[in-house]
Amino acid sequence: MQQKNSQEKYWKTLLYKFGALLAIFSGVRFLFFCCNYKIFAGETSWHIFKAFIVGIRFDLSTIAIFNLPVWGFWSLPFKLRSWKIFNAIATGWFLLANFLALLVNIVDAKYFSFTFKRMSGEIFGESVLLTENPSIYIHMLMEYWYIVISGLVLVWALFFVALKLSLTNKTDKIRKQDFAYFLISIALLIVCVRGGFQRKPLKPVDSNIYAPNLRMACLVNNSASNIFHTRKKVNLPRHEYFSDGDDILSKISPKHKCGKFCNTCTDFQGKNVFIIILESFSAEYIGALDREFKELPNVTFTPFLDSIIEKSYVFDGFANGTTSIDALTSIMLTIPPLLDASYITSAYSENAVNSLASILKKDGYRTLFFYGGKSNSCHFESLTSKAQFDEYYCQYDYDGPTSNVSGWGVYDEEFFQFVAKKLDKTKSPFLSVLFSLSSHHPFLYPQRLHGKFPKGSEKLQELIAYTDYSLQKFFETAEQMDWYKNTLFVLVADHIASPQQRYYKNTLGGYSIPIIFFDPNGKLIGRSSEVAQQIDIVPSILDLVGSKHNYFSFGSSLFDQDAPRFAISYKDGIYQLITKDFVCKFDGENVVSFYQRSDFLLENNIAEDPKYFEEKENLQNFTKAFLQQYSKSIKNNDMTVSD
Numbered sequence: 001m002q003q004k005n006s007q008e009k010y011w012k013t014l015l016y017k018f019g020a021l022l023a024i025f026s027g028v029r030f031l032f033f034c035c036n037y038k039i040f041a042g043e044t045s046w047h048i049f050k051a052f053i054v055g056i057r058f059d060l061s062t063i064a065i066f067n068l069p070v071w072g073f074w075s076l077p078f079k080l081r082s083w084k085i086f087n088a089i090a091t092g093w094f095l096l097a098n099f100l101a102l103l104v105n106i107v108d109a110k111y112f113s114f115t116f117k118r119m120s121g122e123i124f125g126e127s128v129l130l131t132e133n134p135s136i137y138i139h140m141l142m143e144y145w146y147i148v149i150s151g152l153v154l155v156w157a158l159f160f161v162a163l164k165l166s167l168t169n170k171t172d173k174i175r176k177q178d179f180a181y182f183l184i185s186i187a188l189l190i191v192c193v194r195g196g197f198q199r200k201p202l203k204p205v206d207s208n209i210y211a212p213n214l215r216m217a218c219l220v221n222n223s224a225s226n227i228f229h230t231r232k233k234v235n236l237p238r239h240e241y242f243s244d245g246d247d248i249l250s251k252i253s254p255k256h257k258c259g260k261f262c263n264t265c266t267d268f269q270g271k272n273v274f275i276i277i278l279e280s281f282s283a284e285y286i287g288a289l290d291r292e293f294k295e296l297p298n299v300t301f302t303p304f305l306d307s308i309i310e311k312s313y314v315f316d317g318f319a320n321g322t323t324s325i326d327a328l329t330s331i332m333l334t335i336p337p338l339l340d341a342s343y344i345t346s347a348y349s350e351n352a353v354n355s356l357a358s359i360l361k362k363d364g365y366r367t368l369f370f371y372g373g374k375s376n377s378c379h380f381e382s383l384t385s386k387a388q389f390d391e392y393y394c395q396y397d398y399d400g401p402t403s404n405v406s407g408w409g410v411y412d413e414e415f416f417q418f419v420a421k422k423l424d425k426t427k428s429p430f431l432s433v434l435f436s437l438s439s440h441h442p443f444l445y446p447q448r449l450h451g452k453f454p455k456g457s458e459k460l461q462e463l464i465a466y467t468d469y470s471l472q473k474f475f476e477t478a479e480q481m482d483w484y485k486n487t488l489f490v491l492v493a494d495h496i497a498s499p500q501q502r503y504y505k506n507t508l509g510g511y512s513i514p515i516i517f518f519d520p521n522g523k524l525i526g527r528s529s530e531v532a533q534q535i536d537i538v539p540s541i542l543d544l545v546g547s548k549h550n551y552f553s554f555g556s557s558l559f560d561q562d563a564p565r566f567a568i569s570y571k572d573g574i575y576q577l578i579t580k581d582f583v584c585k586f587d588g589e590n591v592v593s594f595y596q597r598s599d600f601l602l603e604n605n606i607a608e609d610p611k612y613f614e615e616k617e618n619l620q621n622f623t624k625a626f627l628q629q630y631s632k633s634i635k636n637n638d639m640t641v642s643d
Contacts (some may be wrong), residue, residue, distance in 0.1 A: 067094060236635060276436070280495065315516075315531075327534060344386070359538075373394060411446055574586070584616065
């Protein structure tokens, strides 16, 4: 009986140890709240309470990650766990790891008020916090004495937990039941590290899902967790090519004022906006767009989209990135992916941003996002929460027959019909974004339609034809609904996929996508030869619907005749700038290659040709100016504009 009591005491002590540690982390969150209470002014008591409760989940994940070695050691079903030398090492790890985790959270309790974002892996690079003169820290310690005292109390509590709740026991004998306890303990550890039972491990950006707004997301989050998950993210270089007052910087400022309306804007003011993002819809597979570069037999996989293009306003469109999440960041937040990591999972993901949803909400719009896949697939739910959409619908919200759902998600045809019915019950004006699903691996569509669509050399082409068919069925349904005629449609692809022809295999055609503005009333028809990119979509929509609010955007309205027209992308350390006449590749210091757009296979590098020296210099300086504005805005967390 004594042995049993001893073992029960051991496991209870272990639980008490980590339970007390969780309480200490909650105390740090309370310190964070107290130091930043003005930021949370106006929030309801329920929202604040919920942030603290949900924050426990992030704290548990942090504790599990930082204490993984000692958790595993103290759970071992061997006498080794009772040896003083190993316990001393484990206790030392426990103290050091948790001290560091608490320290960054304590420091961030005040540092947050200067940056308005949680600390991230950026502190290992050019963080201002780590580059100040040492005398500054002495001044800060004296000025913020209350944080020092609070921190000392919390650290003392940590030492108390580490040393008083001892797990050393010379008479400790291992029972058979301890092997079962060990397996349970490891399973619990895995669940805590992942932050729950969800499909993908918990990430800092997921705090946006569980908070009512961006301010509360910071209260939910945990600085130590944020640093851990972004520790390997390469920081954005601090590009500084020109002085702050240089004219070239002011000409491409990302801070835009409302009121620069195009001539046709009065036709669209206050209308609904519906953006349809088509998965993998390369221009190569769209017959109405792939004319100049066609090498393969004249087969289109998008007969319906071709018909829409003929009665729409169409641009020479380019993606800013090569992944779905980068496309959504570009289209919704107007932030091109010029980092070595996706922006939404980078060290800067907590920056304050505006989005099409947050701006149009101020104009009275209801905002909805639809995706037929699983919840938060590709971090979509996290991003749309950050973008402040009112409603998010995914596979789990679909209320149709289960036969319409595959292992990947709801088939496009059925989910598009679900979207149409939801919008028919939504009060105007609304902003709706629909991200298609089926034209993505594993390329599944209903068995009843097999054999209906043309088969290309890639399975993707058949699925693009299926999504095009689904799009046709959606428009046939929508045409019967009242909201249809009062809606501006924007159709755009996220990126290209499986290129077949030489043009689409290089870095020019490899970003070629449709960017289509469709008005059911026929007041927006034409074909523009001007270059358009995904980050231009938000400014263009705000221009058309007559938004009365200033906004931040790295793109510009496609209907602003004075704005420069270009498309920018980044891959493997090279920035690519596409204009109507040239393609410029820049490595951060120099132009490494320069081509005429007419050389669509990019075979003749004219970077050293003196005849094009002026054009090359102009585009090099433009790229430098853009990168300077980009890095300055992101690193300084200066990505919003007040009205």
